[in-house]
Amino acid sequence: MFDRIETFRRQLEARVRNTIRYAERGAQGLVGRAGDLVRRLDALLREGGHEEATVEWTIEPLRSPWPEHHQAPARQLRRPVEARELAGPPSDPLYELRKRIRLECIARIAPRPEDVKRFLERQVPPFATKEARFMEIGTVDDFLAFDCARHYALTGDVPAQIAADFDAQPSLDTAPHDSEWLRCTNFVVRRSGTPAKGRAIHAWRI
Incomplete structure (x- = not known):
């Protein structure tokens, strides 16, 4: 591509030089007008008596537009x-x-296991069992965490971070969870923990 541009530039410059050279050879060019001036001056000098003679001539400034x-x-x-x-x-x-807003939205609609764990810690007391139909949902984040916990209970695919402290199982033979947020199948979440020494711990249902 650059070779073609260079070839075109050389050809264009050659054409411009030839145009100027042939234009100056005509009678209307600078050479023709200068020749006419020289002949007129020679004629005045030959006649004599016109040593201070002047000739009308226009000098064109060589300025670029x-x-x-x-x-x-x-x-x-x-x-x-x-x-x-x-x-x-x-x-x-x-x-x-x-x-940034898009990433925050994606992170919010797909709660992390630690977010679900914090929700379950607020809902289920230590060493207790709580059914989903008795869980309270107050915010959008609570609803998203609850829905993730429901998915864990129905599929049995509980992340290790949550399975270490909670056990979620479906409870199809009980009344469903029915709130302003959603209506879904009931499930049971059991919270485990290390009991105090010498104290009997019993699982209880709320």
Whole structure:
């Protein structure tokens, strides 16, 4: 591509030079007008008596109609290609804000095991068992954590972080959980722990 551009540039410069050279050979060019001036001056000198004679002539200023910074720069030596680090993409505050809000939304609608564990710790007392139909849901985060716990109970796929302290089992033969948030199959969550020495611990249902 660069070779083709260089070839076109050379051809264009050659055509411009030829155009100017042939234009100056005509009677309307600078050469033709200068020749006419010389002949007129020679005629005055031959006649004599006109040592101070003047000839009407217009001097055209050789000025370019374009400013200097619009002229093509002179050719220079080709600089070698240098390896440089690519500049990073421009920072867009709105894009960064939307990205942060999106990540926060994804993290909220998919509670982590520690979030579900904290919810169950508030709902189920130590060494006790509690049914889902008696659990209270007060916020959106509580609802999302409750729904995850229900999924753990129905599928039996309880994360190890939760299984160490809680055991969730479905309870299909009991009344379902029915609240303003949702209506779903009941399940039972049992909380385990290390009992105090010499104290009998009994599982109780709320």
